[in-house]
Amino acid sequence: MSAPSLANPLLAITLCFLAVHCGRKGDPIPRPRAAAQAMEVRLDGLRQLRMVLPAVDVKGESLAGVELVRVMYLPLGLxxxxxxxxxxxxxxxxxxxxxxxxxxxxxxxxxxxTLQRPPGWLVVVAVRLGNVPGRPSEVLPWMAPAF
Known part of the structure; x- marks a missing residue:
């Protein structure tokens, strides 16, 4: 029988050290999401909006999609x-x-x-995952339903 040489235990210790050192170090930190660009919005008739969803964010990177679209209303002012x-x-x-x-x-x-609001203003906002709102669209007029 031969006696164990010094190279085999040293090799085993080195491999164990590399396996532990190169292991998983935790979850990656996600990069912060940039806001989506403004949507193209226009009125199709009196009560219908036609929207084109954004394809890129404000940094120019392509979007995989948006989480939701919000229509915001502000009453008529001066x-x-x-x-x-x-x-x-x-x-x-x-x-x-x-x-x-x-x-x-x-x-x-x-x-x-179905909306019953007095005259005012509308904007549409695309919201990305993580509740990151994009830039609001241009302001559109909202007429009272009685018109």
Missing amino acids: AKPTPEEVFSRGEVLMERHRPDLPGPGGVLLMDLK
Whole structure:
């Protein structure tokens, strides 16, 4: 029988050290999501919105999709508000969530005939996963349903 040489235990210790050192170090930290670009929105008739969902974020990287789309409303004031004012001070009129949304760059039609609000302003915002709101669309006028 031969006596164990020094090389075999040293090799075993080295392999154990490498296996422990190169193991899993924890979950990766996800990168922060950038906001989606503003959606292209226009009125199709008096009570229907035609929206084109954004395909890229504000950094120019492509989107896999958006989590939801929000329609925000702000009552009529003395002057036309900016999109950011409607987004920050307005109320959510309607939301459409992911299973019902087309892919990036897709067209979405939203019917607003059931809404009963006085004249005001609308903006539409695409929200990414993690509740990261995108840039609001341009401000659209909302007429009273009596018109």
